[in-house]
Amino acid sequence: MTHALLVIDVQNDFCPGGALAVAGGDEIVAGINTAMADFDAVILTQDWHPAGHSSFASTHDAAPMSMIQMPYGPQVLWPDHCIQGTQGAAFHNQLHVDRADLIIRKGYNPAIDSYSAFFENDKTTPTGLEGYLRTRGITTLTLVGLATDFCVNYSAVDAAKLGFDVTVNMALCRAIDFDGSLDAAKDGMAQAGVTLA
Numbered sequence: 001m002t003h004a005l006l007v008i009d010v011q012n013d014f015c016p017g018g019a020l021a022v023a024g025g026d027e028i029v030a031g032i033n034t035a036m037a038d039f040d041a042v043i044l045t046q047d048w049h050p051a052g053h054s055s056f057a058s059t060h061d062a063a064p065m066s067m068i069q070m071p072y073g074p075q076v077l078w079p080d081h082c083i084q085g086t087q088g089a090a091f092h093n094q095l096h097v098d099r100a101d102l103i104i105r106k107g108y109n110p111a112i113d114s115y116s117a118f119f120e121n122d123k124t125t126p127t128g129l130e131g132y133l134r135t136r137g138i139t140t141l142t143l144v145g146l147a148t149d150f151c152v153n154y155s156a157v158d159a160a161k162l163g164f165d166v167t168v169n170m171a172l173c174r175a176i177d178f179d180g181s182l183d184a185a186k187d188g189m190a191q192a193g194v195t196l197a
């Protein structure tokens with residue numbers, strides 16, 4: 001059994017002071033660093049949007065946190081965040097980035113958001129992570145990071161659907177918790193066969 005730690009989006013814009021700050025987002029960094037020692041592989045994801053991304057409210061002259069209909073379905077419109085090459089897109093400066101075997105970026109397609117580390121929000125365009133995991137013989141994943149109810153949730157559900165054995169370590173995640181999104185995410189993950197630890 002090869003077990004990977006998948007660290008989702010521990011980036012400055014999701015930490016206090018960031019553009020899309022998640023309450024307590026920085027509190028999980030030390031625990032994630034400690035946890036890294038227990039895994040065969042460590043993989044980091046990095047939300048990585050071009051300026052003017054279609055998931056940004058400013059792109060549509062809309063209010064942040066409003067909804068829009070995209071060709072692939074409903075999409076929350078976010079404040080501008082994790083713009084490629086900015087400090088906001090950089091990892092939290094305490095995160096042990098050097099321990100990572102792979103850093104996978106997502107959300108770079110201007111027209112499609114990508115909450116999941118496996119598929120863009122159209123649910124069909126792959127990021128390539130599945131192939132990486134399979135070719136390394138990784139069967140088991142533990143997810144931690146930000147945000148529980150969006151990128152952790154979508155990544156965990158996709159991983160379970162793909163047949164990986166998936167656990168989310170909830171103590172090492174923090175949520176946006178917007179409009180019931182955390183409860184819905186917990187239900188959806190449990191339904192998909194994800195273990196919430």
Ligand code: VGL
Nearest residue numbers: 009047078146147150151
């Ligand atoms: C995320 C909203 C937009 C996340 C990323 O990492 O959960 N949420 N982009």
Ligand code: ZN
Nearest residue numbers: 047081082107
């Ligand atoms: Zn994003």
